Amino acid sequence: NAGVTQTPKFQVLKTGQSMTLQCAQDMNHEYMSWYRQDPGMGLRLIHYSVGAGITDQGEVPNGYNVSRSTTEDFPLRLLSAAPSQTSVYFCASSYLGQGYEQYFGPGTRLTVT
Amino acid sequence: DAKTTQPNSMESNEEEPVHLPCNHSTISGTDYIHWYRQLPSQGPEYVIHGLTSNVNNRMASLAIAEDRKSSTLILHRATLRDAAVYYCIRLNYGGSQGNLIFGKGTKLSVKP
Numbered sequence: 001n002a003g004v005t006q007t008p009k010f011q012v013l014k015t016g017q018s019m020t021l022q023c024a025q026d027m028n029h030e031y032m033s034w035y036r037q038d039p040g041m042g043l044r045l046i047h048y049s050v051g052a053g054i055t056d057q058g059e060v061p062n063g064y065n066v067s068r069s070t071t072e073d074f075p076l077r078l079l080s081a082a083p084s085q086t087s088v089y090f091c092a093s094s095y096l097g098q099g100y101e102q103y104f105g106p107g108t109r110l111t112v113t
Numbered sequence: 114d115a116k117t118t119q120p121n122s123m124e125s126n127e128e129e130p131v132h133l134p135c136n137h138s139t140i141s142g143t144d145y146i147h148w149y150r151q152l153p154s155q156g157p158e159y160v161i162h163g164l165t166s167n168v169n170n171r172m173a174s175l176a177i178a179e180d181r182k183s184s185t186l187i188l189h190r191a192t193l194r195d196a197a198v199y200y201c202i203r204l205n206y207g208g209s210q211g212n213l214i215f216g217k218g219t220k221l222s223v224k225p
Contacts, residue, residue, distance in 0.1 A: 004156075033212065042200065042215035043157065058212065090156045092213075098145070102213060104156030 002026050004105035006091050012111045013081040021076040021108050023091030029103075030096040032074040033058070034066065036087040037107075043090060049074055050096060081112045116140075117201045122220045125191045133186040133219055135201030140181050145204045147213065148175065148186050150197040157200065157215075160186065196223045 007022045025032065033048035035058075045058030049068040063085060065077040074093075078085060088109050094102040118136040125131040137146065147162040161168055161175045163184075168175045174187040188195055200218040 035215075040217075042217050043213075045212050045214070048212060059214075092156075099162065101159035101162075102149075102157075104158065107156050 004091055004093055004103050006089075006105035006108050008108060009106070010109050012113065013078070014113055015082060017081050019078055019081065021078075021089055021091075021110070023074045023076065023105060024072050025074075025091075025093040025103070026072065027093065027103070028071060029093035030071065031100075031102075032068065032091065032093045033102075034064070034074070034076045035090045035092065036060065036085075037090065038087050046076065046089075078110075081110075083112045086110060086112045116203050116214070117216055119199075119201050119216065119219045121217065122222065124222045124224065125188075125195075127193060127223055127225050128190050131188040131191045131195070131221065131223075133188075133199050133201075133221065134183065135185070136183045137201070137203050138182045140203060141205065142181075143205055146175065146177060146184050147202045147204050148173070149200045149202065149213070149215075150195075151200070151218070152194075152197045160199070162204075191221075191223045193223050193225060196221055 004025045030051045034046040035043035037043045044060050047066040049055045052068050055066050088107045090107050091105040092102045094100045145164050148160040149157040151157045161173050163175045176185045198218040198220050200215050
């Protein structure tokens with residue numbers, strides 16, 4: 001199993017540009033989520049999904065869109081990048097239900113200039 | 114609101130036990146306690162979780178106080194690879210998937 005994969009590893013955007021961060025998992029997990037981590041801080045939940053076709057907002061959803069058309073993939077779209085979105089983005093997945101551990105990807109480091 | 118309180122940092126010597134404390138005084142009866150850690154430049158990884166009784170796995174032990182208002186993650190013999198930020202997280206599944214709410218965690222340094 002590859003686990004949770006994220007692409008790209010690094011990205012530099014100009015203010016106002018849009019892009020999609022990719023996340024994929026091969027463990028047949030129903031639950032997937034996106035977090036952002038700013039320097040020296042803990043992770044903050046952006047969006048999450050409990051299955052294909054179902055998404056919901058987390059703590060900091062503004063400026064981001066998600067969709068879940070398949071179990072495997074959960075892309076995160078930045079609609080119009082802003083310097084405040086400079087951060088490291090982590091994707092995670094797990095089985096649904098109590099007690100299942102979440103598996104995190106290696107992260108995407110995004111810089112918006 | 115992470116709803117847990119942890120020391121900002123701790124130090125340990127290699128091959129000695131480490132006790133990482135966590136306070137969660139407003140915990141409800143159905144909240145689980147999860148611990149994750151984040152090594153430098155990596156995503157978080159699961160360590161252990163529990164509800165009421167103490168738990169052991171290959172990585173660590175989790176001791177939960179009888180009143181459940183605090184818990185302690187125990188690394189039995191710290192190695193240099195255990196240097197990381199450790200997050201204590203309350204998780205209430207509430208009938209649906211619970212979301213992890215991270216605080217700032219405890220940064221553990223391990224000295225050789």
